[in-house]
Structures are given as structure tokens and as C-alpha cells.
Amino acid sequence: MAKPLRSLSGLIDLESAARWGSFKLAAEELHKTPAAVSQQIKNLEEELGFALFLRHPRHVALTEKGRDFAATVARVLGDLRTKAAALQKSGEECVLRISSTHSFTLKWLAPRLTHFTRLHPDIDIRLDASDRNVSLEDDSVDVAIRYGLYEPGDPAMLFSDRLVAVYSPDILPPGRSEFTLADLRSLPLLDEGSNVYWDRYVEANGLPRGGYKVSRGYSHWGVLAQAAVAGQGVALAAFSIVYEDLRRGDLHMIAACPIPYTSGYRFLVNINKERMPKIERFRAWLADEMAEMQRALAACSPAPEQAPR
Numbered sequence: 001m002a003k004p005l006r007s008l009s010g011l012i013d014l015e016s017a018a019r020w021g022s023f024k025l026a027a028e029e030l031h032k033t034p035a036a037v038s039q040q041i042k043n044l045e046e047e048l049g050f051a052l053f054l055r056h057p058r059h060v061a062l063t064e065k066g067r068d069f070a071a072t073v074a075r076v077l078g079d080l081r082t083k084a085a086a087l088q089k090s091g092e093e094c095v096l097r098i099s100s101t102h103s104f105t106l107k108w109l110a111p112r113l114t115h116f117t118r119l120h121p122d123i124d125i126r127l128d129a130s131d132r133n134v135s136l137e138d139d140s141v142d143v144a145i146r147y148g149l150y151e152p153g154d155p156a157m158l159f160s161d162r163l164v165a166v167y168s169p170d171i172l173p174p175g176r177s178e179f180t181l182a183d184l185r186s187l188p189l190l191d192e193g194s195n196v197y198w199d200r201y202v203e204a205n206g207l208p209r210g211g212y213k214v215s216r217g218y219s220h221w222g223v224l225a226q227a228a229v230a231g232q233g234v235a236l237a238a239f240s241i242v243y244e245d246l247r248r249g250d251l252h253m254i255a256a257c258p259i260p261y262t263s264g265y266r267f268l269v270n271i272n273k274e275r276m277p278k279i280e281r282f283r284a285w286l287a288d289e290m291a292e293m294q295r296a297l298a299a300c301s302p303a304p305e306q307a308p309r
Contacts, residue, residue, distance in 0.1 A: 010044035011073050013037045014052060018062055018070035092139075096278050097126045100145040103222030104265055105129035107241045109145070116285050123278055136270045142279060144268045156266040159290050161238045162258035162297060163197055166251040168231040179234070181256050185211050188233030192224050193217040197236055197259065205256045225251075239297050240265065247296075258301055 016026035017037060027034045045052050052066035062070060100109050105127065113125060134141045150157060167179060167187070179187065184207070189198055195214040202209060216233060218224040221241040228235035228242070229250050235242075238261060245251040267286060273279055 005047060007043075007047065010040040012077065013040040014044060014070055015073050015077050017041060017053070017060070018066070018074070021060070021062075023060060093276060093278050094122055095124045095126060096282055097128070097140065097142045098145070098282075099128045099130055099134045099141045099143070101131050101147050101265070102129050103220045103225075103241055104145055104147070106222045107225055107244060111244045112289065115289070116282065119285060120278075120281055123281070136268055137272065138270075142270050142273050142276075143282060146266050146268060148263060148266060150262055150264040154266070156268060158265045158267050158286065159240055159293060161240050161261045161264045162301075163201065163236050163261050164239050164242065164258045164300075165201065165234050165236055165254040165256060166225075166228050166242050166246065167234045167254070168229055168250065169252050171231045171233075178252060179254055181205055181207055181254060184234065184254075185213075187213070188216065189214045190216045190218065190224055190227055190233045190235040192221055192237070193219060197261075201236055201256075201259050204259050240293065243293055243296065253300060255300075258297065 013026060013030065013032075016029050017023055020026050020029070023034045023037045023041075026032075027037045030037065041052060048069070050065050051063050052069065053060045054063055098109075106129065110127065110129075113127070117123070117125065128141075131147075134144050136144060145158070150161075165184070171187075172179065184202075189195075189212055191198055191214060194217065198212065198214050199209070202212065216227070218227055221238050224235050224237050225242050225245060227233070228237065229245055234254070239258060242251055242253075246253060267283065269279055269283075
């Protein structure tokens with residue numbers, strides 16, 4: 001009847017010595033003396049009842065049984081190390097590191113992250129607002145939201161954005177409850193650095209060309225939205241960026257046809273963390289929030305038969 005192993009000491013020494021083919025090199029790796037490694041393996045051989053190494057004057061070599069047993073030990077130790085590493089990193093599942101562009105973070109993500117943390121109070125958020133490129137191959141970032149050209153069918157694209165004309169209700173004249181398309185000629189118009197989209201907006205809504213005061217441009221969507229909130233004029237802004245301001249009533253939208261925009265926000269995931277539960281939870285929450293915003297955009301966009309001519 002085979003004797004059971006009563007001690008696991010020596011298995012790590014065996015795996016190291018078998019891998020290096022040397023007691024001396026194994027001792028260096030394990031921070032032991034060669035004699036200590038040799039003694040551990042000798043004790044293991046006595047317990048097993050068969051030789052693991054052939055000992056020659058200047059080197060050692062695995063026996064046939066030693067080679068077979070060492071391969072099993074290496075596999076089992078590998079599984080143990082993998083499991084230990086996973087358990088040591090279990091706290092990783094409780095921290096979600098998000099990198100998002102300045103405008104999207106300021107105007108959309110940060111104001112509603114409490115919705116996510118209420119659903120998942122066990123996840124600690126680390127939010128970095130930055131427009132710079134980030135590595136999606138190391139542990140510093142789990143997910144990134146980045147701005148770029150819109151590509152139809154791109155699964156990473158978060159939202160099919162539209163440009164809408166918005167203004168602060170504080171600039172309404174006494175007795176007026178809203179501005180209309182007809183008021184645009186008399187109001188200062190704000191944009192994100194180029195008036196080309198105002199031209200498209202005017203055309204899409206059947207307004208006469210020329211005579212508009214497109215006088216102020218801003219470098220970021222977030223800054224443009226804040227300028228509109230401050231009452232500096234009517235901004236042609238991405239709906240996603242002004243969505244929260246519209247919900248709160250800090251901005252009003254002119255009833256008109258929104259126009260498509262050529263860029264949008266993408267949801268990117270660290271290639272090493274794609275299937276982690278925290279990523280799946282955040283992705284699902286983000287999809288729900290985006291679907292709600294898409295419905296809000298559809299609700300405030302006139303039907304084709306109602307669109308201005």
C-alpha cells in the first residue's frame with residue numbers, strides 16, 4: 001500500500017531544482033544553501049520511497065520517476081500560485097478606475113455617478129478627468145471614455161449625439177417663456193470654435209442664411225455649456241453635454257431639429273480586464289443611462305412632419 005505524503009516541505013525545492021537542473025541555482029532562487037536544498041529533497045525522496053535525482057560529482061539529473069513527479073508538482077504549484085495571486089488581488093474588484101475626457105466628466109459623468117454607486121455601493125470609484133491618451137494595457141486604468149470621429153456601427157460608440165441650440169432662461173426678456181428659431185438673428189450665438197455647424201443648423205431648420213451673430217467660440221464642449229448657463233448667448237452644443245443642465249432647468253432648448261454631429265464618445269476597456277464583473281456592471285449601467293438619454297433626445301426632437309421647413 002502506497003504511503004501518503006505527510007509533509008509538503010521539499011516540493012518547492014524539487015520544482016526549483018528540476019527547473020534549473022541544479023541544487024546550487026535552486027538554492028540561489030530560494031535564498032537557501034545548496035546543502036539545505038539537497039537535504040529537503042533527500043527527505044522527500046525518503047518519504048516517497050524512490051529517488052528523484054541522480055547525483056553526480058558535478059551535476060544532478062532527474063530520474064524518470066523524478067521527471068514525472070516534478071512535472072506534476074510544477075503544475076500543482078502553478079495552480080496554487082495563480083489562485084493565491086487572484087485572492088491577493090480580490091480587492092481589485094472593488095475599485096473601478098475610470099479615465100474620461102474633461103467635458104464629458106464635468107457635464108455628464110460626475111453629476112450622475114451617485115446613481116451607479118447607489119446600485120453598487122461595494123465598488124469604489126477612481127475618476128480621472130483627462131483628454132490625454134492613456135494605456136489600456138496596465139493597471140492604472142480599467143475603462144476610458146474618449147472623444148473621436150463617429151463611425152456608424154462602431155460597438156464602442158456610446159451615443160449617437162446631436163447638436164441642439166440651448167440658452168439660459170435668465171436671458172429671456174420679461175414676459176417671454178422661451179426663445180424660438182425666429183429669435184436667433186437677434187441673439188449672440190456660441191459654438192465650439194467653428195460656425196460651420198450653425199450654418200448646417202440654420203439650413204436644417206429652414207431658416208434664411210446670413211445675418212446671425214456667431215461671435216464667440218470655445219475650445220471645449222464643457223466650457224461652451226458653462227458659457228450658455230452663464231447667459232452669454234445661445235450655444236449650439238452636443239446634447240450629451242447639456243443633457244444634465246436641461247434636466248435641471250439651467251438650460252432651455254429651442255424647439256427645432258437637432259443636427260447630426262460627426263464625433264462622439266467611445267467606451268474603451270483595459271484588454272486585461274474585459275470580463276471582470278465590475279466592468280460588466282459599469283458597462284450595463286452606462287448603457288441604461290445612454291438609452292434614457294437617447295429617449296430624452298427623441299422626445300424633444302420634432303417629428304418629421306412637425307419639423308420646420
